[in-house]
Amino acid sequence: MNTDTPALKLYDLDISGNCHKVRLLLSMLGLAHERIRVDAPGGESLTAGFRRLNPRGQIPVLVDGDTVIWDSMAILVYLARRYGDDRWLPTAALAEARVMQWLAVSENELLYGLARARATLRLGRDFDLAQCRRDAAPGLAAMQARLDGHAWLAADHPTIADLACYPYVALAGEGDVSLEPYPAVRAWLERVEGLPGWVPLRE
Template sequence: MKLYDMELSGNCYKVRLLCSLLAIPYESVPVDLVNGEHKSAAFLCKNPRGQVPVLDDDGMLVWDSSAILLYLARQYGGDYWLPLDIKTMTEIMQWLSVSQNEILYGLARARAAMKFNRPWDIEQCRAHGKLGLAALEQHLSDRPWLAGAHETIADIACYPYVALAPEAGVPLADFPTIRQWLKRIQSLPGYITMPGIVNPDD
């Protein structure tokens, strides 16, 4: 299995993290985003959106981090990381959506504006991201995981850019319940980190 990858991308890290939790071996193929390799004709054949991550599982190409999490969970994780009962699957979809909305277009864009000079309105992105954090903080106040009875791909999808929020200029001091959830994920057997993620209590 090959993962077209970028070390500082939270979306790529989601995939690396789930692979590690599931003990799936893979080869990381770095994509040179700085020099535009993701917009080359060769790469667009793998992913018409010109983004990382892309997974190549013996010729089965999957792009989009949420779709890759779904694929890995169902192909290699039995029923654990994405149960198919309607209620749990619906809850997981809700938080996958939050991961692609407030978290990606809020927190991740604010981080990309600060760290990679992307042309987004930082304050607008931070405000959008904080709406997502408020929803997470409330939702986690009476349960340990986002959806269902245990950890799922919903937690993996939301985790990276929340854990990286301080790099977006959004400290997590006011979100004690989220900080407990971050530590719960960091305690999972097989957990790996990425550059920029700090101890939630620091």
């Protein structure tokens, strides 16, 4: 690959936890890529032009040559299968399903609970904070139950499940959601941050 003109382009925003998931995996896989900033809070992802890339009008979007993939979960699956080994995303039925369980938590409790609480308090959005906290709690409790005795969410090693769940849990405080009741989750955050190739949200 000619790293001067990387084939991978990520439509991206530095404060987006969903984009951070993808940047973490790109970094951990050592994949050169171009970042294209999209002012999503300013409406740039809702333009007709951007919707040709992603009909949902959201970041992140990954472009790999002629291929366009939208949605952070789908991008993680694509990158792990295309460029990773099967430790990041196993192929065996049960092992893959274990990863999917936590991808589902990342798309539900963590996104509608934690990310929306943060968006309300820090990004000027207007979601129901009490509802956000109700939505977040079962996901954090499930993570605490799993991580109290296991180092990683879906296997005995890191998978894309850990990367998908990490950003909005790490940002829980920005939504005034305390992680005090979840000590195993806090210890896991530190483990994720110690992985080779980990990069912070804002670089």
